[in-house]
Amino acid sequence: MVEQVAQMVVHGEAWTIKDLFVLPNEYVYWSIQIVLYPYMTGLVAGAFVLSSLYHVFNVEKLKEIARYALVFSFALLPVAMMPLMLHLMQPFRGINVLMTPHFTSAISAFGIVFMTYAFIVAAEIWFVYRKFIVESIYRLTEKQDCTRLERLLLPIYKVISLGAMDISDKALNSDHKAIKFLAALGIPVACFLHGYAGFIFGSVKANALWMTPLMPVIFICSAVVSGIALCIVSYYLFMEIRKWAAKRGKNWLLPDALAQGGTAIPVEQLRSIQEHEVKITSKYLLIFMTAALTLEILDMIFRGYTAVKSWDALRMVIYEHDFMKIFVYQYGIGNFLPFLMLLLPGLTTRRAVIASSLVLFGVFMMRWNVVIGGQAFSLTFAGFMEYSMPIIPHDIETFKEGLGGMLSVIVTPFIIFYFLNMIFPAFMTDNESH
Numbered sequence: 001m002v003e004q005v006a007q008m009v010v011h012g013e014a015w016t017i018k019d020l021f022v023l024p025n026e027y028v029y030w031s032i033q034i035v036l037y038p039y040m041t042g043l044v045a046g047a048f049v050l051s052s053l054y055h056v057f058n059v060e061k062l063k064e065i066a067r068y069a070l071v072f073s074f075a076l077l078p079v080a081m082m083p084l085m086l087h088l089m090q091p092f093r094g095i096n097v098l099m100t101p102h103f104t105s106a107i108s109a110f111g112i113v114f115m116t117y118a119f120i121v122a123a124e125i126w127f128v129y130r131k132f133i134v135e136s137i138y139r140l141t142e143k144q145d146c147t148r149l150e151r152l153l154l155p156i157y158k159v160i161s162l163g164a165m166d167i168s169d170k171a172l173n174s175d176h177k178a179i180k181f182l183a184a185l186g187i188p189v190a191c192f193l194h195g196y197a198g199f200i201f202g203s204v205k206a207n208a209l210w211m212t213p214l215m216p217v218i219f220i221c222s223a224v225v226s227g228i229a230l231c232i233v234s235y236y237l238f239m240e241i242r243k244w245a246a247k248r249g250k251n252w253l254l255p256d257a258l259a260q261g262g263t264a265i266p267v268e269q270l271r272s273i274q275e276h277e278v279k280i281t282s283k284y285l286l287i288f289m290t291a292a293l294t295l296e297i298l299d300m301i302f303r304g305y306t307a308v309k310s311w312d313a314l315r316m317v318i319y320e321h322d323f324m325k326i327f328v329y330q331y332g333i334g335n336f337l338p339f340l341m342l343l344l345p346g347l348t349t350r351r352a353v354i355a356s357s358l359v360l361f362g363v364f365m366m367r368w369n370v371v372i373g374g375q376a377f378s379l380t381f382a383g384f385m386e387y388s389m390p391i392i393p394h395d396i397e398t399f400k401e402g403l404g405g406m407l408s409v410i411v412t413p414f415i416i417f418y419f420l421n422m423i424f425p426a427f428m429t430d431n432e433s434h
Contacts, residue, residue: 049227
C-alpha cells in the first residue's frame with residue numbers, strides 16, 4: 001500500500017516546470033483543457049451572435065452565412081462540455097451539473113444556462129428548417145427509388161417534424177416571428193453562457209491576474225470575435241471543398257446535396273456566394289475586434305495605473321516572463337496584424353480568411369495567457385511555473401491534458417457538423433427572407 005502511494009503522481013506534476021522558489025505543492029493544475037473550455041464556449045456564443053445579426057437585425061447581406069452559423073453553433077454546443085469532461089478525474093459524475101443545477105456556484109449555474117441555450121438553439125433550428133423538413137417528408141414519401149441515406153432520413157424527419165405539417169403562408173409567418181424571438185432571446189443567453197466563464201476567473205480573489213471586474217466583459221467580446229472568425233474560416237474551407245467536389249462529382253463530400261436528392265450547385269455560383277459572404281462578414285468582425293481590443297488594452301492600463309499590492313509580481317509575468325506570448329503572439333500576431341489586414345482597402349477573400357485565422361490564434365493565446373499565465377507565478381511571488389504540454393502521451397492523463405486531447409476537442413465539432421448537415425442543410429439557398 002505504501003509503495004502504491006509513493007508511485008502516485010500528483011495531478012500536474014507531469015507537465016509543470018518550476019523556476020526559482022516555488023512551493024512543493026504548487027503545480028499548473030489547469031492545463032490545455034481548461035484553456036480550450038472558454039475557447040470552445042466562446043466559439044459557440046460567437047457563431048450564434050453572427051446568425052442573430054440576420055434573424056434579429058435583418059442584415060440581409062448575411063443571409064447565407066447566418067444559416068450556416070446557426071447549424072455550426074449547434075454542432076459546437078456538445079463540444080463546449082468536452083474539455084471539462086476530459087479534465088475531470090471522474091468524468092462520469094460531471095452529468096450531475098446538468099441533472100441537479102442550482103445557483104450556489106457559477107459552475108452549477110452552468111447547468112441551467114447550458115440547457116436553456118441548447119433548447120433555444122434547437123428550437124430556432126427547428127423553426128428555420130420546418131418548411132424544409134415537411135417538404136422533404138412529402139418528397140421522400142412519393143419518391144420510388146430512394147437511396148439508403150434517404151430511407152434513413154425519412155423516419156428522422158417524421159420524428160423531428162413533431163406532426164406540424166402546416167406550411168401555409170400564415171404558418172410560415174408565425175415561424176418567422178418565433179425565429180426572431182428565439183434569436184433575440186438567445187443573444188443574452190449566449191453571452192451569459194460564455195460570460196460566466198470570465199466570471200469564474202474574475203472572482204478568484206487569490207489570483208491577482210484574474211481578479212478584475214472586466215474579465216467577463218472581455219471574455220464575451222473576444223468570444224464574439226472568435227466565433228465570427230471561425231465561421232469565416234470554416235465557411236471558406238467548406239465552400240472550397242464543395243467547389244472541388246462539384247468539379248469532380250464527389251457527392252459524398254456534399255451530404256446536404258445528397259439529403260436533398262439534388263445535384264451539386266454550379267462552381268461559379270459557389271464562388272460568388274463564398275466571396276460575398278466572407279467579405280461582408282469580415283466587416284462585422286472588424287467592428288467586434290475594435291471593441292474587444294479596446295477592452296483588453298483598457299484592462300492592461302487599469303492594472304498599471306492602480307498598481308495594487310501584487311502588481312510587482314504581475315509586472316514580472318506580463319512584461320518579462322510571458323512577454324512574447326502576450327505582446328508578440330496575442331497582441332501583435334493575433335490582434336494588430338489581422339486588424340490592419342482587414343482595415344486596408346481592397347479586401348480579398350483570401351486575405352480575410354488569413355486575417356480570421358490569425359484572430360482565432362490571438363483569442364486562443366488570450367485564453368492561454370489568462371489560464372496558464374494566471375498560474376505562472378508562485379503564491380510566494382518569488383518563483384514561476386511553466387506548462388509544458390505533453391506531445392507523446394505515456395498514460396491516459398497525459399493524453400487528455402496533452403496534444404491528443406486538444407486535437408480531439410478541435411476535430412469533434414467538424415465531425416458532428418458533417419452528420420448534422422445531412423439533416424439540416426447548412427448551405428441550402430432559397431429566396432425567402434426571415
